[in-house]
Amino acid sequence: MNIPQLDARCLFDSEHPDYQASLAQVRFAAQQVGFMTLTNTSMSSDDVLQVLDMYRRFFKLPADTKAACDMAKTGSNRGWGAPYAEQVDPDANPDFKEVFDSGLELSVDDPLARHTYYAPNRWPDEPADFHSVISGYYQQVTNISLSLLCAIAQAIGEPADYFADKFDKPMALLRGNYYPPRPASAAAKDFGIASHTDYGCLTLLATDGSPGLEVQTRQSGWVSVNASPGTFIINFGEMLQTWSDGKVVATPHRVIGGENERISVPFFFNPRHDVNVAPRGADEKMLAGDHLSARYDQTYVHRQTAAKH
Numbered sequence: 179m180n181i182p183q184l185d186a187r188c189l190f191d192s193e194h195p196d197y198q199a200s201l202a203q204v205r206f207a208a209q210q211v212g213f214m215t216l217t218n219t220s221m222s223s224d225d226v227l228q229v230l231d232m233y234r235r236f237f238k239l240p241a242d243t244k245a246a247c248d249m250a251k252t253g254s255n256r257g258w259g260a261p262y263a264e265q266v267d268p269d270a271n272p273d274f275k276e277v278f279d280s281g282l283e284l285s286v287d288d289p290l291a292r293h294t295y296y297a298p299n300r301w302p303d304e305p306a307d308f309h310s311v312i313s314g315y316y317q318q319v320t321n322i323s324l325s326l327l328c329a330i331a332q333a334i335g336e337p338a339d340y341f342a343d344k345f346d347k348p349m350a351l352l353r354g355n356y357y358p359p360r361p362a363s364a365a366a367k368d369f370g371i372a373s374h375t376d377y378g379c380l381t382l383l384a385t386d387g388s389p390g391l392e393v394q395t396r397q398s399g400w401v402s403v404n405a406s407p408g409t410f411i412i413n414f415g416e417m418l419q420t421w422s423d424g425k426v427v428a429t430p431h432r433v434i435g436g437e438n439e440r441i442s443v444p445f446f447f448n449p450r451h452d453v454n455v456a457p458r459g460a461d462e463k464m465l466a467g468d469h470l471s472a473r474y475d476q477t478y479v480h481r482q483t484a485a486k487h
């Protein structure tokens with residue numbers, strides 16, 4: 179199974195001669211594959227390398243320095259997530275990756291601010307410039323994601339602006355994943371990140387170019403998907419699958435981990451908390467925030483502990 183390869187110069191320009199053909203590729207990616215790649219966006223490979231380097235320098239800090247911004251102390255996805263803090267597959271062990279999360283922070287007087295998706299960020303004191311580089315990247319990938327949503331809307335037969343008013347105050351999460359070399363003690367149930375489908379709508383993934391990501395295709399089992407910095411790997415999540423009534427599919431993927439360390443940077447893009455993501459014609463509303471919460475509670479070891487108390 180080939181993963182469709184899209185070029186932003188065609189896909190983001192409705193006047194481009196290859197625009198319609200690009201939309202057809204997105205339709206195929208959305209309906210049949212769940213994954214595609216995207217090159218030639220507004221972000222150069224140097225921009226992405228700088229971001230990867232920032233995360234790398236953070237992850238190389240001693241564990242007790244990183245623990246100063248440990249997200250387990252907050253109950254929100256903000257700051258550092260230690261190895262084994264997430265279990266994305268209940269049949270596997272918790273993942274051996276570590277993460278750093280940041281997202282949209284709303285001011286306290288915003289009515290949506292009380293939701294965990296808009297919690298204050300927890301920026302580390304070092305590396306210097308971490309906050310500005312990562313926040314700058316957040317803005318850039320937000321813009322790319324909004325352009326992508328126009329294309330996805332059209333690819334599934336909706337007007338281009340279908341999603342436009344639903345992604346202000348997005349529940350967006352920018353994550354750095356650090357996979358150390360696979361631990362010597364790792365066994366069959368240990369993964370960098372175990373098999374899962376993403377929970378939200380759209381994921382834009384940058385990687386350092388090292389192999390590791392595997393995607394479960396319907397025809398050929400697990401296949402590797404690699405991209406050099408500057409090419410994004412795009413995939414779709416469970417919320418968009420529900421919302422589109424199955425016109426977009428969420429495909430399982432995983433990282434087993436190998437002898438080299440690896441860094442990847444997913445940007446998980448989701449609508450505003452109160453957007454109704456029930457499929458068209460459904461009797462009951464389903465709020466985007468509730469859709470996400472149900473999955474988060476299953477995944478975070480610290481939220482499972484909180485739920486028990």
Ligand SMILES: O=C(O)CCC(=O)C(=O)O
Nearest residue numbers: 355371391431433442444
């Ligand atoms: O590291 C990767 O390539 C994939 C990461 C991933 O699937 C995730 O963070 O949801």
Ligand SMILES: [Fe+2]
Nearest residue numbers: 374375376431
């Ligand atoms: Fe994922």
